[in-house]
Amino acid sequence: MENTILPLITASNQSDQVNLFIGTGNNLSTQDNTRVCSLTIKRLHKVMATGATPIIVNPSHPSHIQSIFNEFKQSNYNITIIEREFQLSDLTTLGRSITSGVVDRVFLNLPSTTLLHEIYSQCIKLRIPINTYQQPQYSTFNIIPTYTDPHGSGLQISVTTNGKGYILDERIKRDIVNNLPSNISSVISNMGNLRDQLIHTPLSKLGYGLDNDPWEDSHKFNQLIIDADIKTRRSRWLSQIMEYYPLSQLDKITLEDLESLTQDTSLQSSSPSPITQTGKISLVGSGPGSISMLTLGALHEIKTADLILSDKLVPQQILDLIPTTTRVIIAKKFPGNAENAQNEFLNLGIEALQQGLHIVRLKQGDPYIFGRGGEEYLWFKERGFTPIVIPGISSSLASTVVAQIPATQRGIADQVLICTGTGRKGALPDVPEFNTHRTTVFLMALHRANILQETLLNKKWDPEVPLAIVERASCPDQRVTRTKLKYLWDVVQEIGSRPPGLIVIGDSVLQLTDIQEFNDISKYHMDEGFHDIDVDLTTLCK
Numbered sequence: 001m002e003n004t005i006l007p008l009i010t011a012s013n014q015s016d017q018v019n020l021f022i023g024t025g026n027n028l029s030t031q032d033n034t035r036v037c038s039l040t041i042k043r044l045h046k047v048m049a050t051g052a053t054p055i056i057v058n059p060s061h062p063s064h065i066q067s068i069f070n071e072f073k074q075s076n077y078n079i080t081i082i083e084r085e086f087q088l089s090d091l092t093t094l095g096r097s098i099t100s101g102v103v104d105r106v107f108l109n110l111p112s113t114t115l116l117h118e119i120y121s122q123c124i125k126l127r128i129p130i131n132t133y134q135q136p137q138y139s140t141f142n143i144i145p146t147y148t149d150p151h152g153s154g155l156q157i158s159v160t161t162n163g164k165g166y167i168l169d170e171r172i173k174r175d176i177v178n179n180l181p182s183n184i185s186s187v188i189s190n191m192g193n194l195r196d197q198l199i200h201t202p203l204s205k206l207g208y209g210l211d212n213d214p215w216e217d218s219h220k221f222n223q224l225i226i227d228a229d230i231k232t233r234r235s236r237w238l239s240q241i242m243e244y245y246p247l248s249q250l251d252k253i254t255l256e257d258l259e260s261l262t263q264d265t266s267l268q269s270s271s272p273s274p275i276t277q278t279g280k281i282s283l284v285g286s287g288p289g290s291i292s293m294l295t296l297g298a299l300h301e302i303k304t305a306d307l308i309l310s311d312k313l314v315p316q317q318i319l320d321l322i323p324t325t326t327r328v329i330i331a332k333k334f335p336g337n338a339e340n341a342q343n344e345f346l347n348l349g350i351e352a353l354q355q356g357l358h359i360v361r362l363k364q365g366d367p368y369i370f371g372r373g374g375e376e377y378l379w380f381k382e383r384g385f386t387p388i389v390i391p392g393i394s395s396s397l398a399s400t401v402v403a404q405i406p407a408t409q410r411g412i413a414d415q416v417l418i419c420t421g422t423g424r425k426g427a428l429p430d431v432p433e434f435n436t437h438r439t440t441v442f443l444m445a446l447h448r449a450n451i452l453q454e455t456l457l458n459k460k461w462d463p464e465v466p467l468a469i470v471e472r473a474s475c476p477d478q479r480v481t482r483t484k485l486k487y488l489w490d491v492v493q494e495i496g497s498r499p500p501g502l503i504v505i506g507d508s509v510l511q512l513t514d515i516q517e518f519n520d521i522s523k524y525h526m527d528e529g530f531h532d533i534d535v536d537l538t539t540l541c542k
């Protein structure tokens with residue numbers, strides 16, 4: 001039992017179900033009485049909050065009846081207390097008529113242990129879930145600390161350490177809840193409302209098509225979407241917002257915002273505007289995610305900008321560094337809208353520059369590695385505002401490091417190649433020849449890993465070559481999955497996606513690990529999490 005992990009997989013409907021409390025705890029000492037009965041009271045509260053009906057049989061002490069009465073007398077709750085010894089037949093007679101009298105759940109907390117075994121066996125036979133106070137061997141379910149959003153958004157967070165301690169569970173739960181954005185209730189409610197509205201608004205009104213957006217990483221999101229599949233398009237599009245937008249800003253998104261994406265945001269007149277002001281623009285790379293990988297130059301720009309135009313992939317921890325007084329606009333680059341979002345940005349940028357403002361165009365990783373940095377540089381330059389460009393650590397080279405992959409190593413790899421899995425209009429670009437002494441990194445490739453795998457194998461790449469899928473590199477929820485080229489698509493389908501992610505291929509992938517061979521049964525090996533250094537900016541800037 002000790003090492004068993006109990007599955008935490010269901011949330012069940014308790015409405016009107018009969019929860020039978022057998023006993024209300026130890027009645028030997030007054031002190032214990034109070035404590036144990038308060039546990040019963042706590043559980044009664046929980047049970048009633050789920051809509052279930054509690055029945056108490058065999059209260060352990062008359063004072064318990066009084067305490068329960070006092071606790072609930074103000075509310076409308078209806079608690080039946082049966083003051084007599086428990087009988088086994090109670091299990092099959094006190095329940096609802098729809099279950100032929102069988103109760104739906106049992107909480108056992110009798111002072112004596114004589115009946116435990118019998119009650120437990122009977123519950124097992126009748127498939128009644130049972131929880132016996134502090135007796136895991138007589139329990140088939142646990143109550144776990146659960147946070148329920150008091151503002152009714154529907155958010156619930158339950159925590160278990162599987163028997164390592166209720167206090168610890170509680171503590172972890174509190175920590176998780178404290179770390180949520182303070183507006184989490186409105187975030188959830190807003191997303192729910194938006195979802196309802198989107199699903200009920202005719203697509204013709206919204207008009208979001210699906211072209212092949214290179215920023216799209218999820219293989220599920222991008223798979224098998226055909227023009228007629230309206231529902232999939234809409235929900236996938238909303239998923240994009242939920243996945244990429246900073247959590248705390250999701251409460252501000254409106255249906256109008258979404259609709260504005262379809263409006264014409266084509267570039268302003270192509271003739272350069274007169275240079276009347278001294279606005280300046282910098283194209284800044286934000287690195288792959290962790291603050292520890294942000295350059296001092298980038299930090300300086302973020303802290304001194306008047307307006308920040310940020311790509312949607314720039315992670316929350318970087319956006320959190322932006323002073324609250326600085327205006328930030330995050331790209332609405334979603335499938336079907338990539339071009340519009342880009343144009344909207346450039347237009348906003350040029351307007352602000354003409355007003356003399358300091359604009360920062362914040363980009364994930366390095367601005368010139370698949371970031372459209374070059375195009376934007378030229379666009380602004382032609383209009384009289386030559387950008388300063390601050391390099392960033394590219395995810396393509398940080399991912400290898402955080403995944404313990406030496407991109408080059410003597411005798412293993414003497415070159416590194418950075419490619420994309422998504423070319424213009426979504427087609428797969430020309431893929432390179434296989435080279436045993438190379439580490440190849442494919443960005444924007446996971447959502448079409450099947451096509452990439454097939455193309456590489458057709459080009460005579462070694463199916464046995466090691467491969468790593470590195471997702472959310474340098475972020476707390478980083479995930480590194482090692483496998484072989486021949487298993488790539490199987491593994492992607494099995495593990496799903498955690499965007500953004502990329503693929504690293506080459507013998508270097510296994511050099512620093514002692515991971516054994518992969519085979520048809522054990523196709524991959526996964527490591528989760530990123531151990532970052534704790535960067536304290538206040539101390540650093542003293």
Ligand code: SAH
Pocket residue numbers: 214215216217288289313363364365366367368369370371393394395396399442443444445470471472473474475500501502
């Ligand atoms: N300019 C960026 C790349 C932009 S293209 C850079 O230099 O990193 C976007 C792609 O980068 C994503 O599809 C994904 O393949 C990759 N990517 C970006 N951030 C990543 C991260 N933290 N972990 C893994 N891949 C990442």
